[in-house]
Amino acid sequence: MKVFTTPLIRDADAYTIRHLPISSTDLMEKAATACAHWICSRFPATVPVCVFCGTGNNGGDGLAVTRLLRARGYTAQAWLVTSADRLSPDCAINRERLEQAGEGPVMIRSATEFPLLPAGALVVDALLGTGLTRPLSGLMRDIVLRINDLHNPVISVDIPSGMYADQPPAKDGITVRATHTLSFMFYKLAFLLPASAPAAGKVTVLPIGLHPDYIAETPTPYQTIDARLIRRFYKKRAAFSHKGTYGHALLAAGSFGKMGAALLSARACLCSGAGLLSCRIPRCGYIPLQTALPEAMCLCDEEETHLVPGERDDTPYQSIGIGPGIGQHPDTVRALEQLLQGAGSPVVLDADALNILARHPELWKHVPAGSLLTPHPKEFERLFGPDADDFARLEKMRKACAEHSVYIILKGHHSCTCTPEGNFFFNTSGNAGMATAGSGDTLTGILTGLLAQRYTPLETALLGTYIHGRAGDHAAAALSPESMLASDIIDHLGAAFLEIAGTDMQH
Numbered sequence: 001m002k003v004f005t006t007p008l009i010r011d012a013d014a015y016t017i018r019h020l021p022i023s024s025t026d027l028m029e030k031a032a033t034a035c036a037h038w039i040c041s042r043f044p045a046t047v048p049v050c051v052f053c054g055t056g057n058n059g060g061d062g063l064a065v066t067r068l069l070r071a072r073g074y075t076a077q078a079w080l081v082t083s084a085d086r087l088s089p090d091c092a093i094n095r096e097r098l099e100q101a102g103e104g105p106v107m108i109r110s111a112t113e114f115p116l117l118p119a120g121a122l123v124v125d126a127l128l129g130t131g132l133t134r135p136l137s138g139l140m141r142d143i144v145l146r147i148n149d150l151h152n153p154v155i156s157v158d159i160p161s162g163m164y165a166d167q168p169p170a171k172d173g174i175t176v177r178a179t180h181t182l183s184f185m186f187y188k189l190a191f192l193l194p195a196s197a198p199a200a201g202k203v204t205v206l207p208i209g210l211h212p213d214y215i216a217e218t219p220t221p222y223q224t225i226d227a228r229l230i231r232r233f234y235k236k237r238a239a240f241s242h243k244g245t246y247g248h249a250l251l252a253a254g255s256f257g258k259m260g261a262a263l264l265s266a267r268a269c270l271c272s273g274a275g276l277l278s279c280r281i282p283r284c285g286y287i288p289l290q291t292a293l294p295e296a297m298c299l300c301d302e303e304e305t306h307l308v309p310g311e312r313d314d315t316p317y318q319s320i321g322i323g324p325g326i327g328q329h330p331d332t333v334r335a336l337e338q339l340l341q342g343a344g345s346p347v348v349l350d351a352d353a354l355n356i357l358a359r360h361p362e363l364w365k366h367v368p369a370g371s372l373l374t375p376h377p378k379e380f381e382r383l384f385g386p387d388a389d390d391f392a393r394l395e396k397m398r399k400a401c402a403e404h405s406v407y408i409i410l411k412g413h414h415s416c417t418c419t420p421e422g423n424f425f426f427n428t429s430g431n432a433g434m435a436t437a438g439s440g441d442t443l444t445g446i447l448t449g450l451l452a453q454r455y456t457p458l459e460t461a462l463l464g465t466y467i468h469g470r471a472g473d474h475a476a477a478a479l480s481p482e483s484m485l486a487s488d489i490i491d492h493l494g495a496a497f498l499e500i501a502g503t504d505m506q507h
């Protein structure tokens with residue numbers, strides 16, 4: 001799904017009004033109807049609804065939602081927060097409509113007029129939307145602080161009031177902390193970035209009928225990854241195929257005390273469909289790996305505890321994954337250099353392979369074009385330095401990917417893949433249960449397995465992060481986010497693949 005910046009959303013609005021044709025008031029009615037419908041499908045009419053409105057179009061949405069909920073039998077009350085009486089035209093129309101339908105909004109002109117809410121009320125935040133031009137101050141700030149002090153569920157209309165859609169939060173900036181945000185038509189960039197996203201709570205994108213031609217034809221560097229995108233390139237296995245069809249992967253992983261990382265990535269690689277897997281490991285890992293994963297082949301290094309440069313290996317691997325648990329021994333630095341020099345095609349680099357690269361930038365010249373790098377934020381910082389905010393980091397990713405012709409997957413709640421062309425894909429699957437030791441090693445294994453099956457590096461990144469997250473979601477549903485382990489993510493890869501393949505795979 002495309003992610004548009006606020007100026008493009010406004011363009012989409014204007015294009016829709018011109019081409020459908022539909023009036024801006026009717027578009028607001030559609031948006032408010034979608035919100036009211038969402039609320040009705042989740043909260044019974046016995047729940048009182050308190051709607052806090054501003055004077056712009058976000059406030060107009062709130063006033064319309066109040067009227068629509070009342071029409072469906074809810075006890076809904078609107079408050080209009082303003083120190084002046086300047087309303088946007090559509091907000092004014094909706095104030096009139098609400099008055100005509102019975103009772104208009106109650107004015108709040110000072111924080112002392114903040115009402116005592118009925119017990120168990122649902123709060124709707126329609127104070128400010130994408131028209132935010134400056135950090136909250138004065139009355140608006142006071143009201144938002146009051147809302148944040150409540151223990152009621154808070155639904156933000158379009159965006160939590162006070163949050164910028166396309167720029168970092170202001171220092172000491174205040175924003176509504178929503179339980180749920182109903183975003184019109186698109187995700188906002190802020191919902192996908194760690195500094196701002198938590199305040200949006202759970203995000204639901206509500207279609208409001210913006211013109212499909214505008215959406216299809218307007219380019220944007222930002223997209224989210226969802227099942228529809230994945231199904232465009234997911235390859236079902238051919239009946240007349242053999243293990244060679246699905247590629248031979250090599251994983252260089254593990255050191256004394258960290259053979260688990262090698263095992264996790266190796267199992268994830270095979271469970272993602274690689275035809276053959278060889279594991280390059282130090283001697284100490286031979287018995288555990290062969291015992292726990294008899295499907296994998298082992299190439300043992302001379303050294304007991306860590307990877308060292310070895311003899312030339314001319315096997316034509318379809319993919320090479322390097323890094324989980326390898327440590328940073330000087331011999332291992334040379335082993336990494338040798339592996340990179342010998343790799344004729346894109347590789348997957350993770351964990352200590354990235355840390356070594358950060359300390360030995362001279363190795364960059366050996367990283368094949370099209371390679372996938374999977375840093376978590378700390379590894380990213382080691383590689384490229386600290387950043388002032390999330391947006392500065394996106395820009396740094398863009399530059400690094402272009403300079404080195406690589407794909408970077410910055411891991412997190414919404415792992416973000418950046419391409420050498422400067423496009424960003426945010427993953428939407430996964431959950432906090434995946435914040436557990438070894439989750440990243442399983443991702444490396446999955447990516448190495450997909451690359452072996454001749455998915456392109458971009459397809460590998462998109463399918464890999466999505467399927468990793470979905471497997472994590474299945475594991476959390478079965479076991480709870482607390483109890484799931486990285487190996488449970490691997491155990492649920494099958495459920496994730498079946499979901500993508502569709503029902504015909506299941507019989």
Ligand SMILES: NC(=O)C1=CN([C@@H]2O[C@H](COP(=O)(O)OP(=O)(O)OC[C@H]3O[C@@H](n4cnc5c(N)ncnc54)[C@H](OP(=O)(O)O)[C@@H]3O)[C@@H](O)[C@H]2O)[C@@H](O)CC1
Binds near residue numbers: 061157158208
């Ligand atoms: N296509 C869509 O997605 C659709 C979107 N729709 C809705 O429209 C919303 C955008 O509406 P909008 O442009 O009227 O802006 P909105 O945020 O309501 O108010 C801005 C007002 O607040 C003011 N103001 C700014 N900063 C401030 C501050 N810190 N503290 C105090 N005041 C501040 C600013 O005035 P200023 O004081 O700057 O002159 C201005 O008057 C969007 O989020 C969605 O809900 C739907 O209705 C239909 C389809």
Ligand SMILES: Nc1ncnc2c1ncn2[C@@H]1O[C@H](COP(=O)(O)OP(=O)(O)O)[C@@H](O)[C@H]1O
Binds near residue numbers: 436
């Ligand atoms: N809160 C979260 N929500 C979604 N995914 C998460 C969350 N925390 C971690 N993950 C995922 O788990 C993986 C963790 O990777 P990493 O930090 O390298 O772990 P490790 O080093 O233990 O293997 C990443 O793919 C990340 O996207």
Ligand SMILES: [K+]
Binds near residue numbers: 128157161
């Ligand atoms: K809002």
